[in-house]
Amino acid sequence: RAIASVRDDEAKIQFVEFDEFTVNLPQRHTLKAKLQIEVSDPEVAAVVTKRKAAIKARILYVLSSQPMEGIEGIQGKLLMKDAIREAVSAEVNQSEKLQGIVRDVYFMEFLMVPS
DSSP, rough: HHHHHHHHHHHOEEEEEEOOOOEEEETTTTEEEEEEEEESHHHHHHHHHHTHHHHHHHHHHHHHHHHHSSSSSHHHHHHHHHHHHHHHHHHHHHHHSSOOOEEEEEEEEEEEOOO
């Protein structure tokens, strides 16, 4: 029964893709990132899609507030993913009372270049 329940839960997982983000970082660098948000079910995916503009603003704030040296390594990127997940969760929970969750954030592209 537990295995079937996990499969049922996994069958509901949805991904919401965001267009490329471009933000200026300190020390004259630009960060370009493209990401997908993994959510627990279609209901949460619908809220993320509906609130995409507000969520994008929160993600931009997280990306632009990162110190450049903090995102150069793997640990920094993992911390940034957590910060983005928390920001998206906060927006979803603020606007709707859902049982679902924002499960993860995946960087599809991540490029830091001198400006």
